[in-house]
Amino acid sequence: MEQAKVSVIIPTLNAGTMIGPLLTRLEQQHRVPDEIIVVDSSSDDDTVAEVRRHPNVHLTVIDRKDFNHGGTRDRALRASTGDYVLFLTQDALPKDDGYIERILQPFEDGRVALVYGRQLPREDANAAERLIRGYTYGPNSSVITQRDVHRLGINAFRASDVCAAYRRTAYLEVGGFENPVLTNEDMFIAARFLHADWKIVYEASAEVIHSHNFTFRQQYKRNYIQGVEIEKHRDILGNAPLTGEGLAMTTYTIGHLLKQGRLIAAGRFIIDCGFRYVGNRKGKFDAKREARRHA
Incomplete structure (x- = not known):
C-alpha cells in the first residue's frame, strides 16, 4: 500500500x-x-x-x-x-x-x-x-x-x-x-x-x-433525474425496491423533528418529501415511456 x-x-x-x-x-x-x-x-x-x-x-x-x-x-x-x-x-x-x-x-x-x-x-x-x-x-x-x-x-x-x-x-x-x-x-x-x-x-x-439545503424545485429536479437513471438501470440493480428505504428515512427524520419540537421544519420536510416522490415517479414514468417508444 x-x-x-x-x-x-x-x-x-x-x-x-x-x-x-x-x-x-x-x-x-x-x-x-x-x-x-x-x-x-x-x-x-x-x-x-x-x-x-x-x-x-x-x-x-x-x-x-x-x-x-x-x-x-x-x-x-x-x-x-x-x-x-x-x-x-x-x-x-x-x-x-x-x-x-x-x-x-x-x-x-x-x-x-x-x-x-x-x-x-x-x-x-x-x-x-x-x-x-x-x-x-x-x-x-x-x-x-x-x-x-x-x-x-x-x-x-x-x-x-x-x-x-x-x-x-x-x-x-x-x-x-x-x-x-x-x-x-x-x-x-x-x-x-x-x-x-x-x-x-x-x-x-x-x-x-458536505450537505445541501435544496429548494423544493431543486429536490424535484434531482429526484426526477434519479428516477430516469434508476429506471434505465433496473437490470443492473436487480429490480431492488427503493420505496422502503425512502419511507424509513422519512419516518426517522419526521419523528426526530417532532421530538425536537421543530413543527415548522417537520412540515417543510413533509412537503420536501412530496417533491422528491413526485420527481422520482415522473422520472421513472418518462423513462418507461421512452423505452416503449424505442422498443
Whole structure:
C-alpha cells in the first residue's frame, strides 16, 4: 500500500469559493496524493485561477455541454496514474488531514473495490438535512458483499462519489462508469462490483463536510433525474425496491423533528418529501415511456 500511487479527481463548475480550501486540505494530508486532477466545465467565475495557484495540480478544462457524471469521471480516471483513484466533489471538504489515510485503509483487503466515506453536515445545514446525513452516514463502518444484496436491497449499492476511492484494477475489470449517465454512476458501478464478487466498504472514519439545503424545485429536479437513471438501470440493480428505504428515512427524520419540537421544519420536510416522490415517479414514468417508444 505504501508503494501504491494515489490520484484524486475533482470535477468543478463555478467552484471559486470552495476549490482553494479543498486543494489546500488535500496538499496537507498525511498521505499526500501523487496527483490531483481538476476537470473544470468551463467555469465563468475564478475557479480556473484558483486552481492555477496550486502548481502541482493538473487542470483540464472541458466544454460545459460535454460533462456527464459517468463519462467525465471515467475519462479522468483512465488518464490518471493512481493504483487507487479518489473522487471528491467540489463542495466536499475532508474534515482533517487523515482523510486519505483512512479511506485507503480498507484496501488492505485485496477484494475491496470501492470505499466511500462519511458525510457530515455543514454548519448551515437545516435541521432535516442534519438528521438525513446522520441517518444515511452513521458512525459505524461496514463491509458489503454479494451475499448482502438480498438482505439489504437497494442499500447494498449505496455509495457516493462525493467522497469515494476506487481500486483501479477492479474498476477496469467491470468496465468503468456508465457513459453517458446523468447521476448515480456510483450506485451502478457498486452494483456491478458486487455482482462480480468484489467488496464495498463504508469507512465511517474517513469524513468530509458536505450537505445541501435544496429548494423544493431543486429536490424535484434531482429526484426526477434519479428516477430516469434508476429506471434505465433496473437490470443492473436487480429490480431492488427503493420505496422502503425512502419511507424509513422519512419516518426517522419526521419523528426526530417532532421530538425536537421543530413543527415548522417537520412540515417543510413533509412537503420536501412530496417533491422528491413526485420527481422520482415522473422520472421513472418518462423513462418507461421512452423505452416503449424505442422498443
